[in-house]
Amino acid sequence: MLYAKRVHKELTRCRDREECGISIALHDGDDISHLTGTIAGPTDSPYEGGTFLIDIRLPSEYPFEPPKMHFITKVWHPNISSQNGAICLDILKDQWSTALTLRTALLSLQALLSSPVPDDPQDAVVAQQYLHDYPAFVATARYWTETFAKSTSTGMEEKVQKLVEMGFLEDLVRSTLKSVDGDENMALEKLCSG
Structure with a gap:
């Protein structure tokens, strides 16, 4: 357990x-x-x-x-x-x-x-x-x-801030961005779908 x-x-x-x-x-x-x-x-x-x-x-x-x-x-x-x-x-x-x-x-x-x-x-x-x-x-x-x-860290805070401003929780935004190697569009898609 x-x-x-x-x-x-x-x-x-x-x-x-x-x-x-x-x-x-x-x-x-x-x-x-x-x-x-x-x-x-x-x-x-x-x-x-x-x-x-x-x-x-x-x-x-x-x-x-x-x-x-x-x-x-x-x-x-x-x-x-x-x-x-x-x-x-x-x-x-x-x-x-x-x-x-x-x-x-x-x-x-x-x-x-x-x-x-x-x-x-x-x-x-x-x-x-x-x-x-x-x-x-x-x-x-x-x-x-x-x-x-280095590509995943470049602009990561800006991406987090933009997605948080759309109403998503910061922890969820960070973990989603990490799971898609910082791809903002894929993260947004994933956040919206579930």
Whole structure:
């Protein structure tokens, strides 16, 4: 059974303190088992300046089982699949503990962006580039950040404000925009349909 009280407490803490460039919101509607996490690309990394969205699904046994997470935003990283956003991180598998929270999991993902582990890759092609042609890896990671992670943050506040002025709730607007990678027209369509 999903411990809803704990999840609500975790969401409130993340909403109240958006420090370190992380936040969590309901993905769509009131379903607390499906969330969207946001992390800022760490400074002094090829991901700096990017905003990365993470799909979070909580199993019915959460917090006794780890959350299921994958990157929505495409990212070039040895421990993250460039194809489907799958993540290779021990705390999301066998090293999960009930003492960990969604916030600590997102902070761990942010740290992973700063410190790749190419010897235990999720994406072998990226890991090989990291190990054998590091300058090309950095250039590719920066390019992907510019292409995929900066477009969602550009003008996001203006989009939120416009949709809120149309009468939609801010939290719902933010989660809807995140679910459609910042596409204002698709968000409006989704908001109007349900």
